[in-house]
Amino acid sequence: MNEREFAIPVRDLDAAGKPFRFPVRAAWLRGALEATEVVPGEQDGELDVRLSKSGTDVVVHGRVRASLLVPCARCLEPAKVALDEDVSVLVVPAAAMRGAAPSGEDDADEQADVIGYDGETVVLDDLVRDELLLAIPMIPLCSEGCPGIRPKLGPEEPARAALEGGLDPRLRPLLRLKKSST
Numbered sequence: 657m658n659e660r661e662f663a664i665p666v667r668d669l670d671a672a673g674k675p676f677r678f679p680v681r682a683a684w685l686r687g688a689l690e691a692t693e694v695v696p697g698e699q700d701g702e703l704d705v706r707l708s709k710s711g712t713d714v715v716v717h718g719r720v721r722a723s724l725l726v727p728c729a730r731c732l733e734p735a736k737v738a739l740d741e742d743v744s745v746l747v748v749p750a751a752a753m754r755g756a757a758p759s760g761e762d763d764a765d766e767q768a769d770v771i772g773y774d775g776e777t778v779v780l781d782d783l784v785r786d787e788l789l790l791a792i793p794m795i796p797l798c799s800e801g802c803p804g805i806r807p808k809l810g811p812e813e814p815a816r817a818a819l820e821g822g823l824d825p826r827l828r829p830l831l832r833l834k835k836s837s838t
Contacts, residue, residue, distance in 0.1 A: 662703055662780035666714060666773070673708030673715075680722050680784065688785040689724075694792065697723025697736060703784055705743060714747040714778050720787050729795040730804040739791045746770045747778050 661684045664676060680701030689695065701722030708715050721740045728735040750772035771783060823831060 660777075660779045660781055662784055664707060664778045664780070666709065666776055666778060669707050669709040669714060671708055671710060673706045675704070675706045676718075677705075678703040680720065685722065685724070685788075688781070689789075692789070693727050694789070695725045695734075697725055697738075699723055701739075703743075703780070705780070707778065712749050712752070712775070714773070716743060716745045716747060716778070716780065716783075718743045720784055722788055724788065724792065726792055726796045728798040728802055730797060730802040732805065733798050735796045735798040737792055737796055739788055741787050741791045743780075743783065743787055744769065745783060747773050749773060749775050751775070 661681070662678050668674065680703055682696035682700060685696035685701070701720065703718065703720050705716055705718030719740060720743050721738075724737050724739065725734040726737055727733070746769060748770055752772075773779065
């Protein structure tokens with residue numbers, strides 16, 4: 657992921673702000689998400705932001721939208737997740753960030769929505785990747801009624817499973833215990 661997909665020259669910005677719209681291409685998503693189990697959906701997403709300059713700092717506000725496929729938490733099949741997230745960050749020169757190293761935990765919290773830039777170009781690639789990954793639900797489901805992983809039955813087991821109501825074979829000892837106690 658060496659290519660900078662969402663790069664904006666600071667010389668083009670002023671205090672009034674300027675809107676930018678970028679496609680979030682599937683090819684970029686594949687590279688950005690390559691170390692994860694997340695893959696791009698069928699359509700490209702969109703990054704719609706407004707950047708305004710205040711001295712050497714740049715304020716970024718907007719939205720990122722994308723469709724991703726993630727493993728379902730129950731059955732591990734691909735689950736489609738449509739993301740639509742707000743993006744808001746202060747971009748400061750990297751030299752200013754190095755000079756203001758956080759001394760305590762409270763300072764670190766204040767720095768959470770601040771990223772650095774080289775002084776000439778604001779690059780939002782890492783921000784977009786992070787926003788998309790953080791927006792994925794903790795327990796993604798392919799559907800609300802997803803039954804989960806079903807055990808694979810051998811050739812002789814379907815008849816036996818039908819007699820026991822499709823009971824998971826691992827629960828058979830509990831069924832025998834229940835029947836013996838009644």
